[in-house]
Amino acid sequence: MSNKYEEKQKKLSIKRNFCNMKKVFKLSNIKTLCAKNG
Known part of the structure; x- marks a missing residue:
């Protein structure tokens, strides 16, 4: 469980x-990744 x-x-x-x-x-590709991943 803890693992x-x-x-x-x-x-x-x-x-x-x-x-x-x-x-x-301020990299747009990282911004897009963060938007996709919540």
Whole structure:
């Protein structure tokens, strides 16, 4: 159970970091990815 939870949290944090990178670099392709992934 905790493994699945940790895996989910890891994926969420990766997505969050990716979307934060979008703000820094303002790359349209990253912006599109973030929009697609919620």
